[in-house]
Amino acid sequence: MVAHSGLLTVMERAARKAAPRLRRDFNEVQHLQVSRKGPADFVSMADQRAERTLYDELKKARPDWGFLLEEGGEIEGDPDKPRWIVDPLDGTTNFLHGIPHFAISIAVEDPHGSQGKPEITTALVYQPLTDESFWAEKGRGAWLHDGRLRVSSRRNLDEALIATGIPFLGHGNFAQWSRIFGAVAPEVAGIRRFGSAALDLAWVAAGRYDGFWESDLKPWDVAAGLLLVREAGGFVTDFRGADRAMERSEFLAANDTLHSKLHKLVAGALRNR
Ligand code: 2AM
Ligand code: CA
Ligand code: CA
Ligand code: CA
Numbered sequence: 001m002v003a004h005s006g007l008l009t010v011m012e013r014a015a016r017k018a019a020p021r022l023r024r025d026f027n028e029v030q031h032l033q034v035s036r037k038g039p040a041d042f043v044s045m046a047d048q049r050a051e052r053t054l055y056d057e058l059k060k061a062r063p064d065w066g067f068l069l070e071e072g073g074e075i076e077g078d079p080d081k082p083r084w085i086v087d088p089l090d091g092t093t094n095f096l097h098g099i100p101h102f103a104i105s106i107a108v109e110d111p112h113g114s115q116g117k118p119e120i121t122t123a124l125v126y127q128p129l130t131d132e133s134f135w136a137e138k139g140r141g142a143w144l145h146d147g148r149l150r151v152s153s154r155r156n157l158d159e160a161l162i163a164t165g166i167p168f169l170g171h172g173n174f175a176q177w178s179r180i181f182g183a184v185a186p187e188v189a190g191i192r193r194f195g196s197a198a199l200d201l202a203w204v205a206a207g208r209y210d211g212f213w214e215s216d217l218k219p220w221d222v223a224a225g226l227l228l229v230r231e232a233g234g235f236v237t238d239f240r241g242a243d244r245a246m247e248r249s250e251f252l253a254a255n256d257t258l259h260s261k262l263h264k265l266v267a268g269a270l271r272n273r
Pocket of ligand 2: 070
């Protein structure tokens with residue numbers, strides 16, 4: 001077993017504490033009481049319960065750290081200390097439809113990163129149904145349990161399996177997504193849309209997918225996944241190829257070679273409108 005930091009032990013413990021309830025709720029999803037937040041955004045009791053458990057566990061371990069929680073919003077902590085960025089259930093739509101593909105995402109953001117900017121230093125994407133624990137630490141690589149992760153080594157678009165997320169019900173830029181899809185889909189081996197950005201990125205890190213693009217995501221969807229991809233040797237940029245993915249909320253992720261090939265297709269698609 002590869003020893004990871006005490007912080008990751010805290011994160012895994014929190015995720016494993018929230019998981020059994022999520023699994024039970026998933027099995028009883030039909031009976032779940034569901035409330036609606038906006039036209040497309042279902043928030044289940046499961047979301048909120050899982051977030052509460054994660055919050056309690058993380059707060060207990062690091063009492064003075066702040067939070068950015070999908071459901072609970074921002075909770076201020078000591079501004080000089082890191083904060084937790086948490087999505088208690090990424091893939092809610094899957095969850096509500098009984099589709100076994102969702103994850104807990106927890107990231108640690110250091111307010112004073114290497115370039116003086118806030119920076120994600122520790123990441124966990126935990127899949128309660130498969131018990132898969134994807135984790136990464138800045139400078140120490142990305143891992144699935146005790147196995148080191150590498151992004152795929154495929155170099156040809158026609159062998160590449162690419163994941164994406166499709167804008168839903170008026171949220172996000174569907175016209176832009178369609179142009180990119182129109183340029184990428186004919187060139188690659190396949191496209192997948194499984195509905196959890198956190199797992200999409202974890203699977204790029206694990207070399208299961210060869211690449212990924214999506215836009216209009218929130219920090220809690222991607223904070224952990226981006227560190228996983230980068231620590232697995234992958235590239236993540238915005239659609240122009242710049243190192244501004246988070247700022248612009250555009251994510252193009254792949255290994256070096258495929259990233260540059262995909263970027264050409266994406267840039268072409270966005271130029272010819
Ligand atoms: P969520 O399950 O935590 O809401 C998939 O494209 C990404 O978009 C997921 O990470 C998902 O996170 C987010 N998302 C938010 N609202 C969504 C919706 N109504 N339908 C599908 N995905 C949604
Ligand atoms: Ca949501
Ligand atoms: Ca999410
Ligand atoms: Ca969520």
